[in-house]
Amino acid sequence: MAYWLVKSEPSSWSWSQQVAKAAKGEAWTGVRNHTAKLNLTKMKKGDQAFFYHSNEGKEIVGIVEIIREHYPDPSDPSGKFVCVDLKADKPFKTPVTLVAIKEEKALADMELIKFSRLSVQHVTADQWKRICKMGGL
């Protein structure tokens, strides 16, 4: 069981859109970065991930579950990149903002802060627990 964080700009794909697909999940496509791709390939069915809104909000708004492991991204004509299927699990009672994460010393080494441009990131079990608590779960 591993934990992850995926980022999306709400203007292109938001949490509410993810929730709307809750029953059958939705392909998480469009990753065009090799580090992010590497993380996608490590995801296992049943793993959980934070859903982060970049630019607008800059906060973690909920949790998604990986329901299908990596396969070729249908939106990539070169066939080099992969995607996974995610379904919305549950929303945070209180969104956890980037500011709040930065203020929490125990989370200072999160990839979210260190590699802000990476769109698929690994989260440690300790970071996961802390952020869930901050989110009211």
Place this chain on the structure above:
DNA sequence: GCCAACGTTGGC
């Protein structure tokens, strides 16, 4: 294979 130029991302 190096590196400058350029494009994109995302926080501020």
Place this chain on the structure above:
DNA sequence: GCCAACGTTGGC
């Protein structure tokens, strides 16, 4: 809207 960080491209 600016700019820093980073990835990609293309000339040499």
